[in-house]
Amino acid sequence: MIQPAQYRRLALSALFLTIAFAGLGYRLVDLHVVRHDDLSREASVRRESTIVHPSRRGDILDARGNALATSLFVKTVCADPTLIGTNQAVVARAIARLLRMNEAELAQKLQPRSYKDRTGKEHADKYVPLRRKVTPEEWERIQAAMKNVSFGVDEKKLPRRERAFYRNLRQRAIFTEPVDDPLRIYPGGTLAAHVLGFTAATEKIVEGTAVTELAGRDGIEATFNSVLNGAVGWRQTENDRGSHELVLFREEDVAPRPGLNVALTLDASVQDIVESELAKGMEKNAPLAISSVVMRPKTGAILAMATLPDFDPNQIGTKTPMANLRNRLITDTFEPGSTFKAVVVSAALNEQVVSLNDVFYCENGLFSFAGYTLHDAGHHFGNLSVEDIVAKSSNIGAAKIGMKLGESRLYKYIRDFGFGEPTGILLPGEVRGTVHPVKNWYKVSIAQIPMGQGLTATPLQMAMALGAVANHGRLMRPMLVDHLEDEHKQVVFRYQPQTVRQVISLESARLMVQAMKRVVLPGGTAPRAALEHYTVAGKTGTGQKAPYGSRKFFSSFIGFFPADDPEICIAVFLDEPDPQRYYGGETAGPVFKAIAERAAAYLGIRPDVQPPSEQPRTPSSNHVEGIAETGVSNTLTTAQTGRNF
């Protein structure tokens, strides 16, 4: 028989159980229904993680496969001061040298600190960046140093809690950011800096993670930025309590795609030759800037392109003057001066309004036209043949040839030679220069333009125009990139030489080359640009910079050799050389010669002239030796015989 008291106890127990179950049920509903979203999110954050794999930026290679720009992944080393306790000095002593930091400064950085969040709540700072751009090898050494550092206690004898403290201090107090940063390295330093350009780090969010990516800011780095940059990869995975990845639970796993390598037509050795000779020229002539471009006229392939002053893309920063960053060969325009006469005479020869033997009266150095007086700098030429006008660079002679050619035809050829439009080189920042349409010409323009005044051009435009004369009248587009290749060196895309147009006929080009050969002979404007083993054809230029009369000049020499079958064309430009010695033949000519001699030896260009002292004593060579005595016609005559030694 059940007693009432028992019923009460039973009912009480039932009530208690009901309440307990109701409480549990409520908690269950609260966790699984009401707070489901929040808790689910929190669990995901703790368990799931996205690992971002940065992509490797492609290399920039020279024509022989040497790396001019390459990439490396580096780490950012950080510290968690909360795990260091009072051991700042010991840790700083162990790793300061490896981090290339001052010990006291590092110890200061390792001191505990706090920060306030938006709500004003104070938190201990667990993230103190110590040093960026730490290589994996350096990081390994830092890890080893932390592992072996002695804190002056026998850790094995310590209680478990203190042992854990020292274990955390060794393993977790100094750590790296989870995603490595890319670092761009230019092994050659300043070599070809203006062509390569430079990069800047930008931040990008991939799958919710901030990733540092390099973005090209100038040069090939900027033009081919999208090609060089690959695609970032990522992996969605889960971690255990110890933050170790549970490979079994990997979900998305997208491998990064490295960027393509860009192989240039540039040859690092030729580039080095050019830069070292430009440096000597800079020292000797004290210009504001000196530039040079070396190219193969037949293809437009650029072997070297340099401008001084330059910069080191490895150390680009606010300390680099902006002027040094400019690739003056494409960004600056000048009145080209006498090198432009080659364009005018080529046009006149092509239109057959003159022949090389036609004689013009050069007014004894003073020619009044349209209210202006034209001068032949320091000379009083009388009658000169067209060939002499080129060789001696007579302004008045060129003006008269231009007048004979006529405004519309002169304008047509100026445009056909590529002036007034970008050359199309694959570099950013190229300007087009200024070529006014005929309707905007002054009356004196027809006499002024043939002297290289009244229009502006970039040095590269001038080089390409004279390259067209060297290339049998065919204007080529400058070619700076040879091919794109993947990480396994498989060619993905190959660039081909591009002909812009046939500007003048083959015969006109031949006649022009014949006249230009005289420039480097005694009596020409650039005998100091003559080469011992090669026939050179070229043209000097000494343009006045505005305002005229300020004794600021733009001196240049553009030449190519072997003249009849040119292998390379070298253009040298000096901006505001020493006013005591500023003529193109005196300043740019010797630099051309120095570059040409070394480049020809390096490239193995077959000589087309044998110096008299080296000629074998055979009956046929006696004739050459005899000619050599006449001096002036030695080089020319030898070349004209068509003999290759």
Add this chain to the structure above:
Amino acid sequence: MARNRKNQSAAVRFGPALKALLICLLIGGSGVGYVWQQNQLFDLGRQKAECEKRLNTLRAQNGQLARHLAELQSPRSLEARARELNLGLTMAQPTQIVRLTDAPVTPSIKPALTPDPAERQYARRQTFASPAR
């Protein structure tokens, strides 16, 4: 019914027990196998992660070495090294380069004599004969 059950042979009663045992073994084995498999997957995953880490380290080292090589191969570095070692290296002058002209290749084996017309005819016959074989 009870009598009939008593008369049932032991072999008949053993059958369901064996079946039950086998099922238990199967289920138990499957469970153990599943756990073992999961354990293997976990171990392999850990090994894979370690291999990937090692691969990344090697890639990084490779990158470092490639950079170092590029630095050593740069013209300035080579020039500085040549100067440092005092090797006396200079650029060859064009006259110091000996160029060999490619002479027309003369065949070392004399060409066979023109075959006799009769031989040619014989050869043709042989050719015609061959498909039949």
